[in-house]
Amino acid sequence: MTTTSPVPAARTWANSRLTVLGACLCLLLALAACSGTRERVTIMVPWTQQAEFQTFYSLVKDFEDDTGIEVDVQVTRALTQQLDAAVTAGAPPDLAVLPSPAAVARYAGRSGGLRALDRHGDGGGDENIVDITDYLQPFQGLSRVAGTAYAVPVKVDVKSLVWYDSRTTSAPAAGAASASGRDAGVPSGLPWCLGLESGPTSGWPGADWIADVLLAGAGPDAYARWVSGDLPWTAGQVEQAWQHWRGLVGAKVLDGAAQRGFGEATQDLAGASPDCRLAHGARSALATDVQQDTRLDFTAPAGRGPLQVSGDFVGMFTAHNAAAKSFVRYLAGQQAQQAWVNEKGAVALSAHKRVTRYDNAVQRRIAELLRPQARRPLCFSAADVLSPDVSAAFYRAVIEYVDQPDQLTHLMQSLQKVQANLGGSALPRQSVCTVPK
Numbered sequence: 001m002t003t004t005s006p007v008p009a010a011r012t013w014a015n016s017r018l019t020v021l022g023a024c025l026c027l028l029l030a031l032a033a034c035s036g037t038r039e040r041v042t043i044m045v046p047w048t049q050q051a052e053f054q055t056f057y058s059l060v061k062d063f064e065d066d067t068g069i070e071v072d073v074q075v076t077r078a079l080t081q082q083l084d085a086a087v088t089a090g091a092p093p094d095l096a097v098l099p100s101p102a103a104v105a106r107y108a109g110r111s112g113g114l115r116a117l118d119r120h121g122d123g124g125g126d127e128n129i130v131d132i133t134d135y136l137q138p139f140q141g142l143s144r145v146a147g148t149a150y151a152v153p154v155k156v157d158v159k160s161l162v163w164y165d166s167r168t169t170s171a172p173a174a175g176a177a178s179a180s181g182r183d184a185g186v187p188s189g190l191p192w193c194l195g196l197e198s199g200p201t202s203g204w205p206g207a208d209w210i211a212d213v214l215l216a217g218a219g220p221d222a223y224a225r226w227v228s229g230d231l232p233w234t235a236g237q238v239e240q241a242w243q244h245w246r247g248l249v250g251a252k253v254l255d256g257a258a259q260r261g262f263g264e265a266t267q268d269l270a271g272a273s274p275d276c277r278l279a280h281g282a283r284s285a286l287a288t289d290v291q292q293d294t295r296l297d298f299t300a301p302a303g304r305g306p307l308q309v310s311g312d313f314v315g316m317f318t319a320h321n322a323a324a325k326s327f328v329r330y331l332a333g334q335q336a337q338q339a340w341v342n343e344k345g346a347v348a349l350s351a352h353k354r355v356t357r358y359d360n361a362v363q364r365r366i367a368e369l370l371r372p373q374a375r376r377p378l379c380f381s382a383a384d385v386l387s388p389d390v391s392a393a394f395y396r397a398v399i400e401y402v403d404q405p406d407q408l409t410h411l412m413q414s415l416q417k418v419q420a421n422l423g424g425s426a427l428p429r430q431s432v433c434t435v436p437k
Contacts, residue, residue, distance in 0.1 A: 039323040042072040043095040043314075044086075046079040051288050055343045062339070063330050069323045077199065080388065087112050092317040094324035098151060100384035101142035102391075104313050105426040108145040114315045117149045117328065129316075129325050130332040136370060137434035138378055139311055139351040142385075142427065151313035152332040155340070155348045157282035158300075158366050159308040159381060160212050165270045166297045169277045174302035177209065177280045178216035179248070192249050193276035195265025196257045196399060203395030204383060205262045206245070209280050210398070211382035212308050213248070214241035220306050220377045220433035227385045228429040233415040242401060242408055254402050263287045270296055282310065283347045283366065291347050298362070300369055306377040306433065307369060310384055311351065341367075372436045379433040385425045393418045 047053045086092040107113035117129045132149040139153035225231040267287040337350040358364035383391040
């Protein structure tokens, strides 16, 4: 504050007033700091299982302690629906964990949707927040839309696995989850643990398995053509995969599978007198306590057979929150990724090229399947690449097929109509299956 008065008394009064105002301002700033005006970032996540959430939250706490930034974690089972509503209302969270590359593509092309994380491509951002080339394919390519990175694959899985208790069960032959009849590699009398119930996404364990059968039998090229819409649902190769799956699992296991929870169905896998002996899918799809059983082991497709993989992608919806950028950069970095896979109870894998140390021996062996030296084609989960509405129809068809196997042709015709109306995957076919380099 200044004064034009030449009177010394007036100048003294003015200086005293300025001192008081300065003191008040300092007090207000101190009170604001104490009242919670620290930098904040909100993130929406789908991880409702306690172990999975706690693994992630341990990283959140480390970030908060290191930076002073507060992270508000919003957990929801219906992430896509809530995120849709928030984006439509113009009030999305700063960050969200997207369950598929189809969701990344969807929100990247939407008003008020995902913000670019680098300067490349048609929608390049103002800065390079992450370097997506730090990640393996196909996860790297599926994080991009028109060449621009819109998300980071912070957590990945391998789905083409068969699990068994090494104490009670001999290792099934490699490829047991996709081989048929006498070639299944499954000893006689060892039933599968299978549950298809999963709320609004019931049927997805069967959809993953059918996709695995098609991938193993028809190969990566046919698989990629199928998810992109070039190979119709009514094609012989596709129908045969459904029939093959039903014959492999067996009518006895399928009876009641639509009402059994997918995790609950594997609870008995490592029991002393199990009713089922084998399970198909990612480790994260097993019952929580079974995941940690050290007697549990797995087999994978033989040789350089292709693998079906999946991942969770973090994307940014805010334009000007520096705290959100810091948190994305942190989650994408080698240090956080390394800590994530080695947290107590973690079953996550990392697609980061420099994350190679796994304290858990089982996780380490699975992670090695993703590395370039394994020379395996990695194909992203079909249901996660298809548009969300086509995936939902796929899941429903699995439930219907369990109860009405004689309606397979009709179900495939119906799925083909849904896909014709909605289109195939929005992702380039060449990005669906890739051999890591």
